[in-house]
Amino acid sequence: MSVEGGDARGARSVASFDSLPKDEAMFIRYLRLWCAGPDEQSEVWNDIAARLGPARGRQALSTFEDLVGLVLRHARRPIMLHGLTCSCVGADEAVLAHLVTLATSGEREDAMLIATLLVRADVSPLVTSLAQSFGLALHRGRTVSADIASAPPRGRTLH
Template sequence: MKHARDLSGELPVAAMAGMEPLAALVIAALRGWNRGGAGAALGVLRGRMSEAQAAAAMAAMCDLAGILGVSRRRALACHAPHCPCVGADEAAFARFVRAAALGEREDALWLASLMVEGHAILCLTDAASRFGLHLHRATLCAAPTMTAACPKGTTVH
């Protein structure tokens, strides 16, 4: 017998304050898109990266949204833009984008299979990879540099 549970995608599973920078930026952009469309998502991205990089990230996000709009299994549930909680769908989407961007291909494909129909898995993963790479670059640029701790010419691995 299955137990009756309310396991919706809005169920809080984490806090924004505890998210890594890439995941927090993915969630902020997703919330912007969900509440105000492409313009709101672009506003979020412009606040964190250069205009050219925001435009490139937005193009990839538009591809993501287009694929999700046509082939999704169900709509992703999002919290309000300034909510301190992270919902289950938001956390899964951020994990998917991170995996796609950082080359964890098998994980990304598996997570994509939970969101879209089979024929759209590869396209969604490709769009997530492009989107995530732009966001990852922006979070790396915003991170404190190690130049003060390392002498010039030192190779850091």
Template sequence: MSAPSPRGGAAVGRLSDLSPVEAGAVMYLRLWSEGAGGRADAASDFDIALGADHGRAATLTLDRLCSLCAHHGRRPLVRHGLECACLGADENCFAQMIAAASEGAREDAMMMASLIVRPDFAPALASLSEELGFALRRMTAAVPMPTTGHKTPSAVLH
């Protein structure tokens, strides 16, 4: 019998089940979590797809959003590795928050943000989610979401 997944890490689906914006949100969360190399790869994707100015803005938004989750989260977000096709429960909540915010469903985005961070930080997280969601929508209209060839670090679930 294998050990149970940490809270939030249980597979609830597959990345292929998500919309491009949702899948992009998960992939960029995973990249950001990889550290400096992954963040540089995300910045490069944003620059290529959105141009230098909008790319820098999207990179800054991703950094603020993920930093907010990391520093003010109710608990650490559990993520799967870059190469993993599974979608974890925390990743799904994150993706749904970004998608809802980008569609103008602010109350839904706030509800999901309050599941991720302390209630006093939920409005900021929902606002950043909207910004990132808009950037991902512009990217998916221009080019398909990237697939990366990164190795899975040992600190992730799969």
């Protein structure tokens, strides 16, 4: 799960964080933190809970945990991740983030095709479904946050 040692085919740098869409960069950040250990996993929880609230956050975190666990357990080869502070994005990280983007945007067949490159074919429908659920949860949270931020203060009348 790290770049050090062994077969590092999926670790090749393919992009930088600042060149990625915001949602993909956020997913990769969550993925790196989650795989780094329990202390970093709490950072993922705190961020998701802040975005979605505790109830929706728990649901989204559970989906994320299932997604990452399934990919790591059934990967065709070890998934390679860059370090927490690395500004470049590895091939495996970029592919996983793009899978979430495709699944979230309704391009299920393309997402499933990408999933079959990462995991066994029998697992790819579940990976795609989890990716879609997680991506949609974050998207809904962003929409709700934007709606709340643009709403007028309570108790004021607008003319």
